[in-house]
Amino acid sequence: xxxxxxxxxxxxxxxxxxxxxxxxxxxxxxxxxxxxxxxxxxxxxxxxxxxxxxxxxxxxxxxxxxxxxxxxxxxxxxxxxxxxxxxxxxxxxxxxxxxxxxxxxxxxxxxxxxxxxxxxxxxxxxxxxxxxxxxxxxxxxxxxxxxxxxxxxxxxxxxxxxxxxxxxxxxxxxxxxxxxxxxxxxxxxxxxxxxxxxxxxxxxxxxxxxxxxxxxxxxxxxxxxxxxxxxxxxxxxxxxxxxxxxxxxxxxxxxxxxxxxxxxxxxxxxxxxxxxxxxxxxxxxxxxxxxxxxxxxxxxxxxxxxxxxxxxxxxxxxxxxxxxxxxxxxxxxxxxxxxxxxxxxxxxxxxxxxxxxxxxxxxxxxxxxxxxxxxxxxxxxxxxxxxxxxxxxxxxxxxxxxxxxxxxxxxxxxxxxxxxxxxxxxxxxxxxxxxxxxxxxxxxxxxxxxxxxxxxxxxxxxxxxxxxxxxxxxxxxxxxxxxxxxxxxxxxxxxxxxxxxxxxxxxxxxxxxxxxxxxxxxxxxxxxxxxxxxxxxxxxxxxxxxxxxxxxxxxxxxxxxxxxxxxxxxxxxxxxxxxxxxxxxxxxxxxxxxxxxxxxxxxxxxxxxxxxxxxxxxxxxxxxxxxxxxxxxxxxxxxxxxxxxxxxxxxxxxxxxxxxxxxxxxxxxxxxxxxxxxxxxxxxxxxxxxxxxxxxxxxxxxxxxxxxxxxxxxxxxxxxxxxxxxxxxxxxxxxxxxxxxxxxxxxxxxxxxxxxxxxxxxxxxxxxxxxxxxxx
Amino acid sequence: xxxxxxxxxxxxxxxxxxxxxxxxxxxxxxxxxxxxxxxxxxxxxxxxxxxxxxxxxxxxxxxxxxxxxxxxxxxxxxxxxxxxxxxxxxxxxxxxxxxxxxxxxxxxxxxxxxxxxxxxxxxx
Numbered sequence: 001x002x003x004x005x006x007x008x009x010x011x012x013x014x015x016x017x018x019x020x021x022x023x024x025x026x027x028x029x030x031x032x033x034x035x036x037x038x039x040x041x042x043x044x045x046x047x048x049x050x051x052x053x054x055x056x057x058x059x060x061x062x063x064x065x066x067x068x069x070x071x072x073x074x075x076x077x078x079x080x081x082x083x084x085x086x087x088x089x090x091x092x093x094x095x096x097x098x099x100x101x102x103x104x105x106x107x108x109x110x111x112x113x114x115x116x117x118x119x120x121x122x123x124x125x126x127x128x129x130x131x132x133x134x135x136x137x138x139x140x141x142x143x144x145x146x147x148x149x150x151x152x153x154x155x156x157x158x159x160x161x162x163x164x165x166x167x168x169x170x171x172x173x174x175x176x177x178x179x180x181x182x183x184x185x186x187x188x189x190x191x192x193x194x195x196x197x198x199x200x201x202x203x204x205x206x207x208x209x210x211x212x213x214x215x216x217x218x219x220x221x222x223x224x225x226x227x228x229x230x231x232x233x234x235x236x237x238x239x240x241x242x243x244x245x246x247x248x249x250x251x252x253x254x255x256x257x258x259x260x261x262x263x264x265x266x267x268x269x270x271x272x273x274x275x276x277x278x279x280x281x282x283x284x285x286x287x288x289x290x291x292x293x294x295x296x297x298x299x300x301x302x303x304x305x306x307x308x309x310x311x312x313x314x315x316x317x318x319x320x321x322x323x324x325x326x327x328x329x330x331x332x333x334x335x336x337x338x339x340x341x342x343x344x345x346x347x348x349x350x351x352x353x354x355x356x357x358x359x360x361x362x363x364x365x366x367x368x369x370x371x372x373x374x375x376x377x378x379x380x381x382x383x384x385x386x387x388x389x390x391x392x393x394x395x396x397x398x399x400x401x402x403x404x405x406x407x408x409x410x411x412x413x414x415x416x417x418x419x420x421x422x423x424x425x426x427x428x429x430x431x432x433x434x435x436x437x438x439x440x441x442x443x444x445x446x447x448x449x450x451x452x453x454x455x456x457x458x459x460x461x462x463x464x465x466x467x468x469x470x471x472x473x474x475x476x477x478x479x480x481x482x483x484x485x486x487x488x489x490x491x492x493x494x495x496x497x498x499x500x501x502x503x504x505x506x507x508x509x510x511x512x513x514x515x516x517x518x519x520x521x522x523x524x525x526x527x528x529x530x531x532x533x534x535x536x537x538x539x540x541x542x543x544x545x546x547x548x549x550x551x552x553x554x555x556x557x558x559x560x561x562x563x564x565x566x567x568x569x570x571x572x573x574x575x576x577x578x579x580x581x582x583x584x585x586x587x588x589x590x591x592x593x594x595x596x597x598x599x600x601x602x603x604x605x606x607x608x609x610x611x612x613x614x615x616x617x618x619x620x621x622x623x624x625x626x627x628x629x630x631x632x633x634x635x636x637x638x639x640x641x642x643x644x645x646x647x648x649x650x651x652x653x654x655x656x657x658x659x660x661x662x663x664x665x666x667x668x669x670x671x672x673x674x675x676x677x678x679x680x681x682x683x684x685x686x687x688x689x690x691x692x693x694x695x696x697x698x699x700x701x702x703x704x705x706x707x708x709x710x711x712x713x714x715x716x717x718x719x720x721x722x723x724x725x726x727x728x729x730x731x732x733x734x735x736x737x738x739x740x741x742x743x744x745x746x747x748x749x750x751x752x753x754x755x756x757x758x759x760x761x762x763x764x765x766x767x768x769x770x771x772x773x774x775x776x
Numbered sequence: 777x778x779x780x781x782x783x784x785x786x787x788x789x790x791x792x793x794x795x796x797x798x799x800x801x802x803x804x805x806x807x808x809x810x811x812x813x814x815x816x817x818x819x820x821x822x823x824x825x826x827x828x829x830x831x832x833x834x835x836x837x838x839x840x841x842x843x844x845x846x847x848x849x850x851x852x853x854x855x856x857x858x859x860x861x862x863x864x865x866x867x868x869x870x871x872x873x874x875x876x877x878x879x880x881x882x883x884x885x886x887x888x889x890x891x892x893x894x895x896x897x898x899x900x
Contacts (some may be wrong), residue, residue, distance in 0.1 A: 285859075289786075292881040296792035299884060303799060328881070350867070364886075579871060 002239040003210055010202045017195035024191050028184030035180040039173035045103060046166035052096050053159050056122075059089060060152050063129060067148075070133050086130055090123055100162075107172075108165040115158035122151040213241030220248060229256035277344055280335065287331045294324045333468040340475050347390045347479060349506035351558050354384040354429060358418050361395055365402045369414055372406055374435075377415040384418045386561055387429050389480050389504040394431075397473035397484070401433040401496045404470065409437030409493070420502070427502035428482070434495040441490040448486060473498075480504040524569030525549040529559035529585060531577040539572065556580030560588050563595045571600045645690035648672045650680040650706065652698040660693060677701025681709060684716060692721045778895060779822040781805045783813030783839065784857070785831050789882075793826070796884055810834025814842050817849050824895055825854045826887075827874070829865060837872040844873035853894040857882065 104112035220233030235245035417432040488494035536552040651657040674680035676698040807813035810831040829836035856869035856877040
């Protein structure tokens with residue numbers, strides 16, 4: 001049944017129940033009125049009976065009187081008026097009795113009948129009596145009344161009986177009233193109660209069923225809304241909610257279908273995109289191969305012709321070569337353009353030296369410069385330094401600008417400048433390519449950076465080339481977060497400026513390197529050098545959360561360059577890296593005055609069994625001890641109050657030991673000494689030093705073993721250890737020094753929390769000492 | 777006469793490069809895949825190797841790694857010839873142990889410069 005019907009039914013039912021209640025109430029009322037009427041009637045009858053009795057007695061008295069009178073006075077008789085009056089009385093009585101008779105019912109009929117009969121008889125007698133006494137001189141006047149008495153008695157008896165009956169009827173009627181009231185009350189209340197119950201039940205079931213339906217609907221909609229398009233609302237009722245559910249289900253199915261189609265379409269599009277990419281890639285290869293052959297063999301022919309003295313052949317061959325090279329550059333441009341349009345042009349970010357790149361560009365462009373008898377000037381500012389960007393693209397853009405400059409300049413000067421600028425708190429590199437060529441007017445300027453349009457289109461035959469190269473260069477710069485600007489005036493030459501950020505953000509390894517340049521990071525910068533990407537990622541996230549700016553690199557050389565440039569607050573250095581391992585990097589960093597002071601934490605290697613301590617040197621120093629180097633180190637490790645604290649020197653070679661000890665004492669340290677690892681451990685038990693200098697080659701217990709024991713002890717774990725090494729540290733020694741166990745970070749990221757905690761603690765501590773020397 | 781090994785699978789490139797190098801007075805040994813390249817280098821011990829990176833059997837990277845791992849051939853400078861402007865390839869070459877790289881299509885003069893530079897360095 002539909003909800004509407006159910007609702008209607010319920011309302012009708014309630015109304016019907018109300019009506020029923022009303023009807024029953026009315027019936028009850030009716031019944032009560034009836035019983036009251038019955039009572040009234042009975043009372044009325046009773047009163048009349050009493051009245052009749054009274055009247056009868058009165059009449060009887062009169063008759064008795066009359067009788068006596070007539071007995072004593074033989075001649076007395078009733079006057080006609082008296083007779084009439086008496087007759088009238090009797091008639092009135094008779095009518096009263098008749099009334100009673102009329103109103104007699106089953107309760108008193110017999111009594112009424114009996115009375116009536118007796119009464120009628122009496123009336124006859126009385127009438128006879130009056131008749132006798134209405135005419136004078138009748139005989140038998142004596143004891144007339146006596147004849148009447150039996151009749152009268154009979155009547156009175158009957159009347160008495162009747163009276164009793166009527167009295168009884170009254171009592172019954174009165175009881176009946178209460179009975180009826182009680183009964184009707186019960187019925188009404190019960191009915192009312194039932195009605196309420198029924199109505200309530202109806203309402204409840206209606207509400208519940210509707211609610212359940214809605215609830216199912218709601219849950220289903222939520223499910224579907226959350227993405228479960230397989231879910232179907234299970235509601236099979238034939239009512240409106242069921243219909244709604246069905247509609248929902250239909251909608252979901254259509255949605256699922258649509259999404260599926262979208263998915264299929266996306267997959268097709270992706271596939272098409274992939275095909276486009278591989279098309280581009282293969283086209284790239286396909287087109288270049290014959291071009292290589294053309295250019296290559298033409299060059300060979302040129303050489304052959306030259307060798308064979310066939311100079312006449314040379315100009316033609318050179319034309320072929322030029323055309324071939326031109327064609328190759330066009331092909332390259334078109335392919336680049338296609339790649340850019342397809343969104344397939346990617347950036348390969350690396351750090352490189354600006355001056356070196358400029359040099360390379362200049363070398364490449366020089367032949368072209370000479371072609372038009374131009375002169376090339378190269379100006380690289382001394383602070384140009386290095387930049388982190390896509391070197392190939394920068395190279396290509398600059399070459400493009402330079403070749404344009406060459407094309408439009410004759411007997412002039414072409415200048416290539418590299419300038420470092422600071423804008424908005426970060427460093428930018430500006431490359432200016434200026435020429436003293438024909439220049440551009442305003443209209444040409446406006447069009448110059450649009451696709452396909454060359455500045456002097458009317459001069460196309462002479463100057464050749466397409467504007468694609470310029471467009472591509474501009475795209476490259478914009479991809480790297482920069483741009484190309486141009487200033488020009490007709491006849492006065494042009495200057496094209498490439499502006500690029502010093503550090504181009506690498507989306508594959510997002511590093512807030514730009515942040516590292518500004519001093520907005522109160523805690524400073526940490527440079528993380530590790531070949532393991534997972535480690536880099538982890539360190540980055542962890543340290544950034546702690547408030548450091550983090551710069552990462554996977555290569556030692558780049559790490560060195562970045563350290564020089566960024567002067568980070570601390571460097572974490574992985575030991576196990578290919579090409580240039582941590583030790584090599586460390587020695588370079590410590591050998592360079594720019595970076596010697598930066599605290600380096602050798603990222604290391606946790607003992608598998610006892611996770612939670614880092615084995616490794618805070619720093620290391622070569623022998624013979626270099627006092628300046630030592631000073632630098634010490635400055636770093638002094639704690640804030642300026643108190644120097646205790647230092648333990650563990651070294652078996654007496655000369656080194658004494659020199660070091662003296663140097664330290666002069667700096668205000670309290671020095672403990674030990675000749676080998678074992679003695680050092682004993683010394684540790686007596687005084688816990690703030691710092692340990694540790695030689696490696698010692699008898700009894702060498703530096704490696706000592707370090708092992710040291711790091712195992714919780715109390716001594718975080719004492720900084722500076723390893724004294726001879727200049728040549730074999731890779732085996734380094735390995736041993738680094739520890740025997742693999743890098744746990746590689747194995748399980750969880751325990752690295754502990755390592756990182758360690759690093760933080762160390763950096764923290766070093767920072768405190770480094771405050772005076774912090775440079776950002 | 778300076779011996780150069782050219783490991784390249786493309787016939788035309790082999791032809792062009794070797795002819796021009798021979799003309800310049802080099803002796804050119806040719807290998808057409810990575811494996812052959814390693815063999816040739818190991819037996820002939822050239823003064824310099826020009827290694828194309830995309831080779832059959834053994835890739836240029838793998839061949840380079842093998843040669844650099846072998847103490848007999850470790851010292852021979854290798855110039856990687858990589859495809860046009862793939863910076864990733866370039867870095868891979870360096871990581872594999874190449875001493876220098878040049879892009880293809882080869883600009884002969886530039887390549888010659890690099891060859892001479894490496895040969896000069898090797899002599900010292």
